[in-house]
Amino acid sequence: DSGVTQTPKHLITATGQRVTLRCSPRSGDLSVYWYQQSLDQGLQFLIQYYNGEERAKGNILERFSAQQFPDLHSELNLSSLELGDSALYFCASSVGDSGSAQYFGPGTRLTVL
Amino acid sequence: GIQVEQSPPDLILQEGANSTLRCNFSDSVNNLQWFHQNPWGQLINLFYIPSGTKQNGRLSATTVATERYSLLYISSSQTTDSGVYFCAVVVSGGYNKLIFGAGTRLAVHP
Secondary structure (H helix, E strand, O other): OOOOEEEOOEEEEOOOOOEEEEEEOOOOOOEEEEEEEEOOOEEEEEEEEEOOEEEEEOOOOOOEEEEEOOOOOEEEEEOOOOHHHOEEEEEEEEOOOOOOOOEEOOOEEEEEO | OOOEEEEOOEEEEEOOOOEEEEEEEOOOEEEEEEEEEOOOOOEEEEEEOOOEEEEEOOEEEEEEHHHOEEEEEEOOOOHHHOEEEEEEEEEOOOOOOOEEOOOEEEEEEO
């Protein structure tokens, strides 16, 4: 158990819908990261927050947005869902915003029908 | 951008065998981590090893940053070692985003 929690574990929804994925970092960690794992793209970095502020952005679609709240938990919002958004979404956390190991949560498996 | 290449792509072992997985990267890195993704999809942190050698039970890892490669050794493999092993790096001077290799898929048979 990494100490990073994610909910829900599984999500099945239809095209065009909007979903919210939630992540709580390890106790004491200030950075939260979101990654997407799909069959064709592999594991890809989406976005990083550090102590409530956006720190870095990767290949995150405009339909996707995220935020980190004052209690340091984070949410990833996916809207206007398409079939290709079906993937495993991971949250990770680390102590600092650089130079520290990242620990991954169990992931949320999203299926868009 | 940086290239992270893992070899071999697939590996089949009998229980008890030893193996070496390799990760080559094309640029200087600040951070290198090895992960094991088990058949249930969980990504388990094995090593944080930007340089040097570390050991944890039957697993050990070595990173030679100046030559841009890292090795993961698995000794006396067990069926529970099956899954995909990923190497991931953070580029020097960049943000703390991990760039993942394509992974090595390991199957250990009894």
